[in-house]
Amino acid sequence: MNKDTAGIVPATQQPGILKTLLLCLPMMIITVIMLSNGMLPTEPARLTAFILTFVFINVIFFLMIRTGETDRWRSILFVTYAVCFVVSFIANLIEVRGSMALSPADIIEGLAPCCHIVIPMTLIPAALTKTIIFPGTIIGTKYAIVSMFVLWTGATIALGRGFCSWVCFFGGLDEGFSRLFKKARIKDVNPKWNYLPYTVLLLIVLASAVTLAPFYCQWLCPFKTVTEYPEITSVKTVIQAIIFISLFIALVMVLPALTKRRIQCSLFCPMGAFQSLTNKINVFNVRVDPEKCIKCKKCIQTCPTFSINEETIAKGKTAITCMKCGKCIDACKQNAIFYHISGTPLTGGRVEIYRRLFIYPAFIFLATMSGGFVQDAIVKTIKLIITGSMF
Amino acid sequence: MKKLKSFLGYIWAVAAIIIALATFFGQSYFSRALVATTGITVNPRYSGGEIIKTVDHGNYKTAMHRPVFDALIGQTKEGFIQINWAPAAGLPQVISEGFDYNSDGKEDFIVTLNTATGKATLASSNPAVLDIEKSYHLKNGWAVRVLLKQP
Amino acid sequence: MKLDGFILGLSNGVACIATCAPVLIPYLLGEGKGIVRNYWVIGQFLFGRLLGYLLFAFLAWTVSSAILQEASQRNMIIGVAYILFSGLLIFYGFFKKTNATCEAACNKNKYQRLLAIWPALLPAAAGFATGLSFCPPFLLAFTGAAEQTSLMMSLLFFFSFFLGTSIFFVLAPFVGVFSRFSVLQIVGKMASGIIGFYYLYSGSIMLIGGLKIL
Structure with missing residues (x-):
């Protein structure tokens, strides 16, 4: 490692304004096309939302390139994305269905929007029955099952578990709450809880296959609290609602705020566990240079997902749970932690090239996914201010 | 061998950008193709x-x-x-x-x-x-x- | 097949194999005997276990038919048993530190003595012993079998439980798979703990139902 890492250029040696703008130009073009769907909006509210979103996203990317810091700027867009997703999603549900509640009639009509967490539960039944065990549409809508599968496949090949910090529309809520306080109130978390997501994954995959129903959506999803929930019609649905709300308050709000970690994402989410397993096919990873490391443990303290510890540092790696958010890289004053591309050398001052090669695809996902929701949330807010109604 | 691995690494990394773009631009096409190939339906x-x-x-x-x-x-x-x-x-x-x-x-x-x-x-x-x-x-x-x- | 028995078995299968397998599997299988022979031994082991389970299914039904006659009484007693045993399972799954919960895994010496007398009996006897172990998931399965309305259904419940726990043993002859027993143990025990919450829910519903009838 010592020989390999000799000559790493500190990530702080960043390009000038002109070079930064040139590096940002491709992203500007991509975001214009993605945000406008190839045609600029003419309605004033939509045009305003488009311009604001375009500027916001590209300023974030500009700062990422210019300052060499990743997580600092990513987190701003990621949290905004999650908040705007919730606003946009709930507003759309109320507009289309009149309520956040999912009625039995909605279920048999296939009106439930699908999210990526459904994917692991559907694989065994899909292989054996050629059907998807989810009450949604297969194709043709924004939240159609197969569209979500395509999105997940692309993001997994491109980013691996980076999905959780750059693509997931729920992760920003957890992250937002984890950044509420300056200091962590709870510092020690037993490492055995790192295995809980794998347990939840194992259980939901088996239970969903046996019952032919998406078990996690029915019983365990904390995000039902801020998206849609089953219509309260029985004791069972009351208990389900209590579970959803309790898990949301505990795992997404309180524990992240107290620990300054993404507790739901790292200690509960089965999709995260699934991404850790599928991450094997991805080329991007985060590496540590033990020779440069001065054992300040700053990275261990800041990692939001418990993915870096003394053992992994000694191996020069992060754990498989690493979401590639870049927080440890930003925090390391010794530049001992860096993004890396499998197979490439650790020498020759290419660290910033590796980082850029990672953040381009990662940011394309984040910008495109967040762009639609941010625009929609702005439009709804403008309408609310002007007309008193979001619709 | 090292050079080949390195070259493949870079290729894969650049391909990730193309995959990211293709995911969005080709989402509709890939979805239809997947449904047509697998014949998958809602349970x-x-x-x-x-x-x-x-x-x-x-x-x-x-x-x-x-x-x-x-x-x-x-x-x-x-x-x-x-x-x-x-x-x-x-x-x-x-x-x-x-x-x-x-x-x-x-x-x-x-x-x-x-x-x-x-x-x-x-x-x-x-x-x-x-x-x-x-x-x-x-x-x-x-x-x-x-x-x-x-x- | 009884779905609830099967799921209970499935959820506990990982913990079951993670606690039994490190001690039992290498011991039962010996070294370098080949996959076919290994499957034969595992088959005997599972047969012994099935016998143990079916014996308990019979006992569960006997207890149930002798004591639990009225619907309200039945719901309340089984509901309370579910709540107690699920509490035990949650504790076992998330908080208990020791791993030796499997009877068979703790009684290796007994099997060695047995082996000296009748070597061919060993795998089935070891299986029978695991079938009689009083671990929390087993106690829940016992309650589940007692809840059934006929002897046939009780037997079917335990048979489904057996199938669920046995799926993971299919991999056992490939001993190399179990290189990370400690991780399997943690994941398996946590899975049991989560299923404990399901039985806590079922027990509460039954208890409420029993109280309503009263």
Whole structure:
């Protein structure tokens, strides 16, 4: 490692304004096309939302390139994305269905929007029955099952578990709450809880296959609290609602705020566990240079997902749970932690090239996914201010 | 070997940018191709299964789905059959209709549905037809699921 | 097949194999005997276990038919048993530190003595012993079997439980798979703990149902 890492250029040696703008130009073009769907909006509210979103996203990317810091700027867009997703999603549900509640009639009509967490539960039944065990549409809508599968496949090949910090529309809520306080109130978390997501994954995959129903959506999803929930019609649905709300308050709000970690994402989410397993096919990873490391443990303290510890540092790696958010890289004053591309050398001052090669695809996902929701949330807010109604 | 690995690493990294773009630009194409290749559908426990018979009553239509006993492997002992009536605007206040779900030429059950209240009742003449599971007020009509057991 | 029995078995299968396998599997299988022979031994082991389970299914039904006559009493007693045992399972799954919960894994010496007398009996006897272990998931399965309305259903419940726990043993002859027993143990025990919450829910519903009838 010592020989390999000799000559790493500190990530702080960043390009000038002109070079930064040139590096940002491709992203500007991509975001214009993605945000406008190839045609600029003419309605004033939509045009305003488009311009604001375009500027916001590209300023974030500009700062990422210019300052060499990743997580600092990513987190701003990621949290905004999650908040705007919730606003946009709930507003759309109320507009289309009149309520956040999912009625039995909605279920048999296939009106439930699908999210990526459904994917692991559907694989065994899909292989054996050629059907998807989810009450949604297969194709043709924004939240159609197969569209979500395509999105997940692309993001997994491109980013691996980076999905959780750059693509997931729920992760920003957890992250937002984890950044509420300056200091962590709870510092020690037993490492055995790192295995809980794998347990939840194992259980939901088996239970969903046996019952032919998406078990996690029915019983365990904390995000039902801020998206849609089953219509309260029985004791069972009351208990389900209590579970959803309790898990949301505990795992997404309180524990992240107290620990300054993404507790739901790292200690509960089965999709995260699934991404850790599928991450094997991805080329991007985060590496540590033990020779440069001065054992300040700053990275261990800041990692939001418990993915870096003394053992992994000694191996020069992060754990498989690493979401590639870049927080440890930003925090390391010794530049001992860096993004890396499998197979490439650790020498020759290419660290910033590796980082850029990672953040381009990662940011394309984040910008495109967040762009639609941010625009929609702005439009709804403008309408609310002007007309008193979001619709 | 090191150079080759490094070259492949860079290729893969650049390909990630192309994959990211292709995911969004080609989402619709890939989705359609995947559905066409796999023939995947929504599980009949949710969709009600394929419609096997339609009856036109003039103002409205009745659609009878196939009996659903689908399990992960094989079939379950108990299942259901779904009946749909649409459009909502053409439905009478009370619908009473008989069904021969196993195509043996004999009527197996009669469903009576009050479209104002959603109350559904069942008159069964086949021991394999058990009960009304639930009635559903759909966007443009009504549906009823009738519980069945394997004959 | 009884779905609830099967799921309970499935959820506990990982913990079951993670606690039994490190001690039993290498011991039962010996070294370098080949996959076919290994499957034969595992088959005997599972047969012994099934016998143990079916014996308990019979006992569960006997207890149930002798004591639990009225519907309200039945619901309340089984509901309370579910709540107690699920509490135990949650504790076992998330908080208990020791791993030796499997009877068979703790009684290796007994098997060695047995082996000296009748070597061919060993795998089935070891299986029978695991079938009689009083671990929390087993106690829940016992309650589940007692809840059934006939002897046949009780037997079917335990048979489904057996199938669920046995799926993971299919991999056992490939001993190399179990290189990370400690991780399997943690994941398996946590899975049991989560299923404990399901039984806590079921027990509460039954208890409420029993109280309503009263």
